[in-house]
Amino acid sequence: MRKNIVAGNWKMNLNYSEAKQLMLKLLEYKKNNKTNCEVWIAPPSLYLTTAKDTFDNGEIGVFSQDISEFRSGAYTGETSVEMISSIGINGSLVSHSERRQFHGETDSQANVKIKNLLDKNLTPIYCNGENLEQRKSGKYLDVVKNQTETALFNLSADEIQKVVIAYEPVWAIGTGETASADQAQEVHAFIRNLIAEKYEKEVADEISILYGGSVKPDNAKEIFSKPDVDGGLIGGAALKIEDFSKIIEGFN
Numbered sequence: 001m002r003k004n005i006v007a008g009n010w011k012m013n014l015n016y017s018e019a020k021q022l023m024l025k026l027l028e029y030k031k032n033n034k035t036n037c038e039v040w041i042a043p044p045s046l047y048l049t050t051a052k053d054t055f056d057n058g059e060i061g062v063f064s065q066d067i068s069e070f071r072s073g074a075y076t077g078e079t080s081v082e083m084i085s086s087i088g089i090n091g092s093l094v095s096h097s098e099r100r101q102f103h104g105e106t107d108s109q110a111n112v113k114i115k116n117l118l119d120k121n122l123t124p125i126y127c128n129g130e131n132l133e134q135r136k137s138g139k140y141l142d143v144v145k146n147q148t149e150t151a152l153f154n155l156s157a158d159e160i161q162k163v164v165i166a167y168e169p170v171w172a173i174g175t176g177e178t179a180s181a182d183q184a185q186e187v188h189a190f191i192r193n194l195i196a197e198k199y200e201k202e203v204a205d206e207i208s209i210l211y212g213g214s215v216k217p218d219n220a221k222e223i224f225s226k227p228d229v230d231g232g233l234i235g236g237a238a239l240k241i242e243d244f245s246k247i248i249e250g251f252n
């Protein structure tokens with residue numbers, strides 16, 4: 001059975017002591033509360049070791065926000081799959097829309113990153129989703145289809161089952177405008193169906209598909225109640241324990 005997951009993407013926020021405090025609050029929360037989903041975080045890469053040490057019993061999954069498509073060598077500023085693997089990190093976000101927007105990342109690069117992560121037995125969280133113009137033109141399902149096919153469809157059935165997908169419509173990220181639960185469900189079911197057609201239904205049913213884009217304490221429960229929504233990738237609301245914990249409780 002696929003997992004329910006609530007993951008926090010901290011993006012480029014928090015100084016070291018703020019980050020450490022938030023990790024400690026999360027640890028305390030996780031120790032004192034039974035959660036009906038896995039809880040993961042993707043802090044800035046500078047704090048990955050601290051996160052790993054804080055959650056040394058694996059209470060919370062720790063993910064990188066990005067990973068190099070190159071294995072090693074003269075790539076200044078990059079972090080390799082080998083490096084995160086060697087400190088026990090669980091995986092990485094791949095092709096978040098902000099990487100696409102500010103760094104020109106493509107789905108072909110996403111494909112390389114995903115394969116590199118899978119080679120090391122790490123979990124890729126592959127992000128996709130349409131922008132506002134594509135939503136308004138009514139072509140959003142075509143956009144998501146192209147993204148998904150390019151990034152994932154040369155993987156084997158075994159491999160694709162290990163990928164977590166995060167549908168994050170760009171128009172809903174950081175804007176306060178959330179996709180409705182029905183809009184999320186439509187695209188999630190569409191992605192799952194694409195995978196079922198290319199592979200098998202059993203393969204598609206194993207894949208967790210998260211929704212991201214202005215998930216807040218007051219809308220999480222409804223979004224998570226949809227059959228093809230297996231959790232959320234949370235930005236702003238992951239930075240406060242009060243908000244993030246209420247979102248986690250959307251699965252209660």
Ligand SMILES: O=C(CO)COP(=O)(O)O
Nearest residue numbers: 009173174213214235236
């Ligand atoms: O980009 C996101 C998570 O990766 C969503 O960000 P917000 O929750 O701030 O809209």
